[in-house]
Amino acid sequence: MNSTWLLYMFFSLALIGTGIYALLAMKNLIKLFIGIEIVGKGVSLALLATGYAKANILLAQSLVVTFIVVEVCLVATALALIINVTRHTKSLDVRSLTKLRG
Amino acid sequence: MILQIGLLIGLVLSSVLAILAKDLIKAAIALAAGSLLLGIVFFRMGAPYAGVFEISVVAGLITVLFILTIALTKAEGEVAESKAALWAFPVFFVLFIAIDALVMKGLMNKIPALPATAETGVFGDVLWKQRTFDLVGQLAVILSGVFAVLALFRKRDKDE
Numbered sequence: 001m002n003s004t005w006l007l008y009m010f011f012s013l014a015l016i017g018t019g020i021y022a023l024l025a026m027k028n029l030i031k032l033f034i035g036i037e038i039v040g041k042g043v044s045l046a047l048l049a050t051g052y053a054k055a056n057i058l059l060a061q062s063l064v065v066t067f068i069v070v071e072v073c074l075v076a077t078a079l080a081l082i083i084n085v086t087r088h089t090k091s092l093d094v095r096s097l098t099k100l101r102g
Numbered sequence: 103m104i105l106q107i108g109l110l111i112g113l114v115l116s117s118v119l120a121i122l123a124k125d126l127i128k129a130a131i132a133l134a135a136g137s138l139l140l141g142i143v144f145f146r147m148g149a150p151y152a153g154v155f156e157i158s159v160v161a162g163l164i165t166v167l168f169i170l171t172i173a174l175t176k177a178e179g180e181v182a183e184s185k186a187a188l189w190a191f192p193v194f195f196v197l198f199i200a201i202d203a204l205v206m207k208g209l210m211n212k213i214p215a216l217p218a219t220a221e222t223g224v225f226g227d228v229l230w231k232q233r234t235f236d237l238v239g240q241l242a243v244i245l246s247g248v249f250a251v252l253a254l255f256r257k258r259d260k261d262e
Contacts, residue, residue, distance in 0.1 A: 002210070002213060006209060006210060007206075009206060010203060010206045011110040011111075011113070013202050013206075014114050014198070014202055015113070015117055017195075017198040018118055018121060018195065021191060021194055025183075025184075025187035025190070026121070027181050027182075027183055027184065028126070028180075030126050030129075030168070030172060031121065034120050034133055035121065037133060037164070038117045038121070041113070044152075044156070045140065045143070049147070051149075052149075057147065057148050058224075058225050058228040059221065059228055059232065060149070060152075061151050061225060061228075062229040062232070062236070063236075064149070064155070064156075065152055066236045066237075066239075068152075068155045068156060068160060069240050070240065070243050071160070071164075073243050073247030074247075075168075076250075076251055077247050077251060077254075079168070079170075080251045080254040082171060083175060083254075086175045090178055091178055091179070091181070092180075093181045
């Protein structure tokens with residue numbers, strides 16, 4: 001069971017690494033947010049895999065469902081923020097946020 | 103197990119595609135495909151509720167929200183990603199996967215297997231009785247999300 005768990009952890013860590021690279025290297029606001037989503041996928045895979053390996057799948061499942069609901073609220077708020085920022089700075093570039101304008 | 107590994111590889115590849123795709127719509131669709139694969143993985147692990155939520159909410163609703171945002175912000179033109187970031191990605195990815203595999207291989211016999219206590223009952227009991235406090239937190243998060251979106255899209259008053 002332990003090796004199965006480590007296999008899932010391998011893939012979950014690969015997802016988290018990919019997402020963190022997007023967060024570090026990309027400039028487009030929507031691409032950055034896609035990076036956050038990928039990290040979220042890795043985390044939910046890790047949660048469920050741990051529940052699966054410890055035969056506690058119901059508890060892990062309820063945590064994942066909670067996580068998904070919270071994620072949807074996060075997405076709605078963050079995309080609304082992105083739309084507002086884009087209207088304000090006239091660009092999707094994250095670097096345009098460093099210029100303070102009234 | 104082999105099918106499960108194939109699904110997981112597909113998930114990682116579609117996530118990579120979502121990051122590398124130049125067209126944002128293609129990136130959003132690749133993300134949705136990844137969610138679909140993750141949902142199937144959840145089903146096969148014996149977690150049907152998490153799979154249903156993953157497929158319907160993450161692959162469905164979040165993709166719609168992403169495409170809506172891309173359509174609304176399309177007028178502002180594209181942002182050129184730096185070439186270095188795109189070229190460095192394969193190197194980073196291969197290195198990261200190699201380190202990841204080595205770490206997991208090193209951990210193979212180090213972590214003692216905890217005694218697995220099989221749980222009984224149904225999903226509803228666990229969600230509603232054991233994790234009641236989570237549900238209160240969820241309500242608070244949903245409410246704050248609604249208020250945040252309302253505040254962000256509020257109509258300006260005439261005198262502002």
